[in-house]
Amino acid sequence: MQEHLIELQDIYKIYQMGEVEVRANDGISFSIDAGEMVAIVGKSGSGKSTIMNIIGALDVPTAGKYYLNGIDVGSMSDDELAEIRNKQIGFIFQQYNLLPKMNLLKNVELPLLYAGVGEAERHQRAAESLARVGLGDVLKKMPNQLSGGQQQRVSIARALVGNPSLILADEPTGALDSKTSREVLDFLKKLNAEGNTIVIITHDNSIALEAKRIIRIHDGRVVFDGAADAYRKEVIA
Amino acid sequence: MKTSQAFWMAFSSLKSNRMRAFLTMLGMIIGVGAVIAMISLMDGMIGYTMGSFSDMGADTISVSLMGAGSRQLTDDDFYNFVEANGDYFSAVSPSCQASFRVRCGEVRESDQTVTGVGENHAYVNGLTIEKGRFLSYADMRSRSKVCVIGSYTRQLYFGAEDPVGKTLRIGSEDYVIVGLLAEKSDSTQWSSDDCIYAPYTLISRAYGSAQPSSYTLKMVDPDHSSVAQQKLEDYLYSFYHTSDAYMVTNMASLLDMMDSMVGVMKKILVGIAGISLLVAGIGIMNIMLVSVSERTREIGIRKSLGAKQKDIMKQFVIEAAVLSSIGGGMGIVIGGVATTALGKVIGMSCSPSLSAIVISFGVSAGIGLLFGYMPAKRAAKLNPIDALRSE
Numbered sequence: 001m002q003e004h005l006i007e008l009q010d011i012y013k014i015y016q017m018g019e020v021e022v023r024a025n026d027g028i029s030f031s032i033d034a035g036e037m038v039a040i041v042g043k044s045g046s047g048k049s050t051i052m053n054i055i056g057a058l059d060v061p062t063a064g065k066y067y068l069n070g071i072d073v074g075s076m077s078d079d080e081l082a083e084i085r086n087k088q089i090g091f092i093f094q095q096y097n098l099l100p101k102m103n104l105l106k107n108v109e110l111p112l113l114y115a116g117v118g119e120a121e122r123h124q125r126a127a128e129s130l131a132r133v134g135l136g137d138v139l140k141k142m143p144n145q146l147s148g149g150q151q152q153r154v155s156i157a158r159a160l161v162g163n164p165s166l167i168l169a170d171e172p173t174g175a176l177d178s179k180t181s182r183e184v185l186d187f188l189k190k191l192n193a194e195g196n197t198i199v200i201i202t203h204d205n206s207i208a209l210e211a212k213r214i215i216r217i218h219d220g221r222v223v224f225d226g227a228a229d230a231y232r233k234e235v236i237a
Numbered sequence: 238m239k240t241s242q243a244f245w246m247a248f249s250s251l252k253s254n255r256m257r258a259f260l261t262m263l264g265m266i267i268g269v270g271a272v273i274a275m276i277s278l279m280d281g282m283i284g285y286t287m288g289s290f291s292d293m294g295a296d297t298i299s300v301s302l303m304g305a306g307s308r309q310l311t312d313d314d315f316y317n318f319v320e321a322n323g324d325y326f327s328a329v330s331p332s333c334q335a336s337f338r339v340r341c342g343e344v345r346e347s348d349q350t351v352t353g354v355g356e357n358h359a360y361v362n363g364l365t366i367e368k369g370r371f372l373s374y375a376d377m378r379s380r381s382k383v384c385v386i387g388s389y390t391r392q393l394y395f396g397a398e399d400p401v402g403k404t405l406r407i408g409s410e411d412y413v414i415v416g417l418l419a420e421k422s423d424s425t426q427w428s429s430d431d432c433i434y435a436p437y438t439l440i441s442r443a444y445g446s447a448q449p450s451s452y453t454l455k456m457v458d459p460d461h462s463s464v465a466q467q468k469l470e471d472y473l474y475s476f477y478h479t480s481d482a483y484m485v486t487n488m489a490s491l492l493d494m495m496d497s498m499v500g501v502m503k504k505i506l507v508g509i510a511g512i513s514l515l516v517a518g519i520g521i522m523n524i525m526l527v528s529v530s531e532r533t534r535e536i537g538i539r540k541s542l543g544a545k546q547k548d549i550m551k552q553f554v555i556e557a558a559v560l561s562s563i564g565g566g567m568g569i570v571i572g573g574v575a576t577t578a579l580g581k582v583i584g585m586s587c588s589p590s591l592s593a594i595v596i597s598f599g600v601s602a603g604i605g606l607l608f609g610y611m612p613a614k615r616a617a618k619l620n621p622i623d624a625l626r627s628e
Contacts, residue, residue, distance in 0.1 A: 079546055
């Protein structure tokens with residue numbers, strides 16, 4: 001059997017809100033292979049954020065199995081999850097989530113700092129990563145000196161710097177105008193063409209259609225899983 | 238993450254919030270400064286008091302004999318005792334006092350105290366001779382009519398003249414002055430400079446008793462004064478069989494008592510200063526808690542990028558420790574300056590005590606660690622999802 005990069009088996013995430021039981025994820029199963037570009041799409045409250053948190057090792061499921069690179073992540077401790085996030089996953093957030101009091105280089109270095117990489121190598125890799133997103137000449141600038149699109153590129157550089165096996169983008173264009181959104185999406189596509197596995201979480205069908213494969217979540221379940229073309233025909237039409 | 242990195246992070250985080258950092262430190266600065274100033278001034282005061290007490294003979298034990306029945310210890314008994322207990326005592330000087338009419342030329346004093354002492358008296362009491370010599374063993378044996386006078390006495394009878402070789406009429410006898418003592422306490426009346434020393438063998442006779450009634454023993458090691466005192470008391474008791482016949486006064490034990498009293502006072506003061514350190518520590522904890530809740534998002538970002546609990550923990554604990562150590566360092570400087578300044582005002586030479594510096598710095602850094610721990614723990618335990626969601 002071929003090993004998948006991400007393997008979700010019957011994932012449940014159940015929150016107890018007082019008397020009410022909320023099933024944010026109600027038995028989700030799918031797998032993603034290395035090199036894919038997948039969009040997980042769903043409305044607000046559909047459970048897409050919950051499944052993103054689980055894929056991103058920010059949270060563990062109530063029930064079900066999650067294998068990342070063949071490693072069982074579903075039942076890990078806090079610190080083990082931190083290790084997975086550090087080594088395997090590069091996050092791109094809607095709000096960029098850069099630390100405002102650090103310059104770009106320091107921001108991009110952070111994952112390497114927590115990975116225990118030495119200072120010289122850290123500088124070098126962070127600078128390379130920033131150069132890759134076209135910000136190689138403003139290493140010492142502070143995040144608030146940049147435009148939104150530039151900040152998002154810094155966060156992409158930060159996501160790439162640790163050579164993760166998965167890049168997880170949560171509404172990566174949510175705070176950007178359409179032109180910059182285009183740039184960011186094109187850049188993500190380029191990264192995918194270079195062999196990176198990319199998962200985009202979005203509520204926006206037009207963004208989702210940029211991916212090759214789309215998984216639609218509704219009420220905590222997968223209601224569509226297939227190619228973008230099929231999605232266009234079946235769901236949108 | 239390396240600890241050095243955590244230090245770097247702590248400094249840059251404090252730098253970005255200078256005013257708040259300074260105000261938080263202020264408690265630590267005042268606390269540490271107060272501890273140092275108090276301990277150092279106390280030490281200076283103790284040193285000063287102890288110094289003046291030991292001038293009075295901290296290394297001596299005095300014995301007064303009241304006697305019991307007809308039996309009385311003699312000077313020879315004491316000399317033999319000291320010789321037999323050379324580990325504890327180095328010398329003994331008998332002494333007895335009597336009042337005489339003293340005359341020299343036109344100057345007459347009707348009620349001048351003359352102290353009869355042994356040849357060891359100067360050594361036992363740490364007197365120095367300015368001119369001439371002290372009384373000698375031969376003077377004791379031959380009951381020579383010689384005497385040694387203090388600087389006040391010299392002024393009284395001779396003014397600025399050199400008294401050595403001149404005579405004083407003490408009672409009905411002429412005494413040749415063989416030595417002048419160096420000034421010890423400002424040459425005032427009733428002070429130790431107001432004195433005439435003559436051979437005890439003469440004075441005790443004049444007084445009507447064959448033996449001197451008091452003795453001063455010099456101890457080898459004042460730190461073992463209680464053992465020495467016990468030896469002496471055992472000896473005295475074995476002779477008199479009653480403790481009513483003698484009285485033993487030990488300057489060193491008096492000093493010990495004072496020392497412990499001063500020690501208690503010092504502890505109380507340090508306790509008060511310690512409370513201010515505690516308050517400073519709580520201030521630091523408060524600010525760190527504020528800092529943690531303000532930086533929830535930062536913590537979330539760091540955690541999402543792979544920071545483990547111990548990394549976050551380290552960051553905040555070190556930040557608190559750095560905050561309080563810098564405060565402690567500034568406190569040391571201020572405490573040192575305050576000590577020197579106050580010492581000058583009081584008129585004592587006070588220098589900040591090293592132990593106070595080490596202790597207060599250690600305590601301030603420790604308090605930072607201790608009070609930084611709780612907020613840091615809270616930060617480390619934050620759920621990254623919730624933390625990322627916070628604004």
